[in-house]
Amino acid sequence: MTDVLAQARPAGLAGLGRLGGGRALPLATVLLAILALWYAGAVYLNAPQVIERFERAHQDWSSLDLVAAAWSMERPVLPAPDQVAMELKKTVFDTRITSKRSLVYHAWVTLSATLVGFVLGSLLGILLAVGVVHLRTLDRSLLPWIIASQTVPILAIAPMIVVVLGNLGLTGLLPKAIISMYLCFFPVAIGMVKGLRSPETLQLDLMRTYSAGAAQVFWKLRWPASLPFLFASLKVAVAISLVGAIVGELPTGAVAGLGARLLTGSYYGQTVQIWAALVMASLLGMALVFAVGLAERLTLRATGGAVAGADR
Amino acid sequence: MTEGAVAEGLRADQPSRRDATGQAAETIITMRELSLSFRTAEQPVHALSEVSLDIARGDFVSLIGPSGCGKTTLLRVIADLERASAGRITVNGLSPEANRLARGYGYVFQAPALYPWRNVERNLQLPLEIIGLPKEERAARARRYLEMVGLSGFEKKYPWQLSGGMQQRVSIARALSFEPKLLLMDEPFGALDEITRDKLNVELLELWARTGKTVVFVTHSIPEAVFLSTRIVVMSPRPGRVTRIIDCARLPRERNLDLRETPEFLEIAHEVREGLRAGHSYD
Incomplete structure (x- = not known):
């Protein structure tokens, strides 16, 4: 709908405003969703390596430690x-x-x-x-x-x-x-x-x-x-x-x-x-x-x- | 039957073909036994069959008939957009092709056919650019002909900013802009509402009176044909042929919309309707 309205405007540059106005919120929402998925994926994919490292060092670890380590590995899977x-x-x-x-x-x-x-x-x-x-x-x-x-x-x-x-x-x-x-x-x-x-x-x-x-x-x-x-x-x-x-x-x-x-x-x-x-x-x-x-x-x-x- | 009707039409027509000075008017288009068939998968379609017709300089001739009667095809043959398969035709004394190459006519289509990427002024200048007129001359012509169709001040508008009637006026101005002697119009007001059509009919007559062009006008509206024409050519389909030619010399050359209430007008309209009916019963 916004698309149709923007097209109807005669000035070509009106389309530029479109990026700033009507689309900012949906774009930001999708971006946030992707980031959240990405962080979750990083924990899931890196966890096996992190746990292995913790266990080799005979170290006690909480799930908070796991997350922190999964997000800061030097050579993570993700x-x-x-x-x-x-x-x-x-x-x-x-x-x-x-x-x-x-x-x-x-x-x-x-x-x-x-x-x-x-x-x-x-x-x-x-x-x-x-x-x-x-x-x-x-x-x-x-x-x-x-x-x-x-x-x-x-x-x-x-x-x-x-x-x-x-x-x-x-x-x-x-x-x-x-x-x-x-x-x-x-x-x-x-x-x-x-x-x-x-x-x-x-x-x-x-x-x-x-x-x-x-x-x-x-x-x-x-x-x-x-x-x-x-x-x-x-x-x-x-x-x-x-x-x-x-x-x-x-x-x-x-x-x-x-x-x-x-x-x-x-x-x-x-x-x-x-x-x-x-x-x-x-x-x-x-x-x-x-x-x-x-x-x-x-x-x-x-x-x-x-x-x-x-x-x- | 067909030939007889045509011959009768031509004969009945002869005495009235005189211009203001009483001299026999110069013939601008001559057609003799013109036929055109399209080859299709099943059998050839006879779009035109032995059409003979003369059109004099300064005439306003309407071609009227039901769909498929070949009226548009006939106009396209005059314009060299189609080639006749038999018969003779000269336009301005030349073959249709030579006349087209000499830019001897302006053609107005049913749709305005304006280029959406050009504004009104530049649409009007399109034929002038193709002919190769200098820039100043193009601008002057655009101004003159836009004024003639009552669209001064719309030079910079784009086609989508105009109503259908205005677009068609631009397309008429475009056809006039390179000043051909002959104007070919293919149902130019067919897509417009009745009120706009009436208005443009009056304007077209004024234009015709002012410029002295010869006009060949295709329509399927009886009142439009009677109101505009000096002669009406009634056509009928399968095969497309001329069944009757009706002279409108009974009507004054100066016309306004009130004319449509007069007995002469109604009489001619009746004759046209009869002609169309006769064409149908032939089937």
């Missing part, structure tokens, strides 16, 4: 949220961002590959969609392959891409960006095929009565009509682009990036470090989706307000 928060604070704020120990540094490494992959993948997706919509042969020959490309498990193909590109002398950011691109061109291509085909026969007939050329039909009708579809698929694309970059870091023994952080964390049983990297990755993903959403609002406001966009 670290408590405050441990993760402390790790984040230490590696984000208390470390120079140029340091290899800084999570900001690792996040930047992953982010740069994500963004390069996202831009390349989106361009590829848009180009493929334009081709599929305009050329009947491409519609028949290409679309099945585009869909088939996504049935290949990315975890299987990622190491192959890295090895092949490594042999061609390409290392570092580019292989990761290409894995990102491989994942994120798909939703953009599918969304844009739908978007570019969204104008009704009536609107196409209208262009025909003006004797508009193919380029004019594209730029004055198909492209603006497809924008709501483009932004919807870009939101999906940017999120899986981040996943692609992280997956690209796992099989390569990369020394930097959130994926590398996850990998070293699991080598040394540093669960707190793993969880900190996970939280960082999800914050990054949320920020990216939010940025695309902001771009969407600004674009749609400049071209007719949120209502037209929401209706299509």
